[in-house]
Amino acid sequence: MTMAATTIPIHAAKQRSPSFEYLSTKKDELVGWARKFSLFPYPFVTACCAMEFMSVSSSPYDTDRFGAALPRFSPRQSDLLMVVGTLTHKQAPILLKVYEQMCEPKWVMAFGACATSGGFYQNYAAVAGIDKIIPVDVYVPGCPPRPETVIDAIMMLQDRIARSQHLIVNDRF
Amino acid sequence: MGTQVFDVVQQQLAPMTGEFSRSHGTLVIALPPAALLDIVRRLKSEFGFDLLLDVTAVDWPGQAPRFEVVYHFYSTTHRVRVRLKTRVHEADPTVDSLVSLFGSAGFMERECHDMYGIVFRANPDLRPILLYEGFAGHPLRKDYPKQQEQPLVPYRT
Numbered sequence: 001m002t003m004a005a006t007t008i009p010i011h012a013a014k015q016r017s018p019s020f021e022y023l024s025t026k027k028d029e030l031v032g033w034a035r036k037f038s039l040f041p042y043p044f045v046t047a048c049c050a051m052e053f054m055s056v057s058s059s060p061y062d063t064d065r066f067g068a069a070l071p072r073f074s075p076r077q078s079d080l081l082m083v084v085g086t087l088t089h090k091q092a093p094i095l096l097k098v099y100e101q102m103c104e105p106k107w108v109m110a111f112g113a114c115a116t117s118g119g120f121y122q123n124y125a126a127v128a129g130i131d132k133i134i135p136v137d138v139y140v141p142g143c144p145p146r147p148e149t150v151i152d153a154i155m156m157l158q159d160r161i162a163r164s165q166h167l168i169v170n171d172r173f
Numbered sequence: 174m175g176t177q178v179f180d181v182v183q184q185q186l187a188p189m190t191g192e193f194s195r196s197h198g199t200l201v202i203a204l205p206p207a208a209l210l211d212i213v214r215r216l217k218s219e220f221g222f223d224l225l226l227d228v229t230a231v232d233w234p235g236q237a238p239r240f241e242v243v244y245h246f247y248s249t250t251h252r253v254r255v256r257l258k259t260r261v262h263e264a265d266p267t268v269d270s271l272v273s274l275f276g277s278a279g280f281m282e283r284e285c286h287d288m289y290g291i292v293f294r295a296n297p298d299l300r301p302i303l304l305y306e307g308f309a310g311h312p313l314r315k316d317y318p319k320q321q322e323q324p325l326v327p328y329r330t
Contacts, residue, residue, distance in 0.1 A: 089305070089322065089325055090304075092324065093326055100205055122310040122319070127322075128322075132328045133329065135329070
């Protein structure tokens, strides 16, 4: 019974490839790359566009592919404010308060024609675009927008985050 | 359909009030504001119109009593509707409140007060319901400028 157990070392014959030992990037790009794939949206949903918001977040279109799926219902935990639907003058103070409660970095998406420009409402009740109240990073046209348009807007926002300078990057980091 | 109740209503109420007409299977009664509360009380207690559907108003600019306050009632026994119309002047747009007869009148009268400025006497709570505190004017009046906004938050420059 001299049958010696043979162990096969897993990495024995594998040569280390020197090409993957170093990675060179810029600090801003590194932070941007991390941030653009972890967008936590806060859905500020006021009107019928909500149906399209549900459609784009559920499995057929699936914004989770872009790291932007988990809605946080506290503005303090979120970094993408999605204003989905018509904003009335009565609601404007609430939107402003929610925006001010969000921590930096934060981005805003105007979802649909009403949030973008007031849409077909030109009257005493509706605000003609949320950018009269808070700054907006990306506008999504449509009444309501197609899911593809929303996904395109998320990708545009990701590009912008990846290319922008980040305040966290300073001389100590 | 129980439209024969209309003939009874018309016969009984004719001495008290103004014009009767029919419109799309509905009995329409135009009456002076002073008669409103009595007529509604009798419609509810004697003729079974036990559901108040809506309180609204119509602005007729240029006409002498400018506003027309409109009420719709439904009878759950006869399954027919009746509409009451009463005219009030711009200087004193006051009618009696129906909250003593129909609790649901409270919110609908508040909305009508928001939009047209009709004052409902004896309604205990005429605060804004759809508009906000500090809103000047009544947006569904024909002379309210269509695009006049009254923002609560100062606009970004």
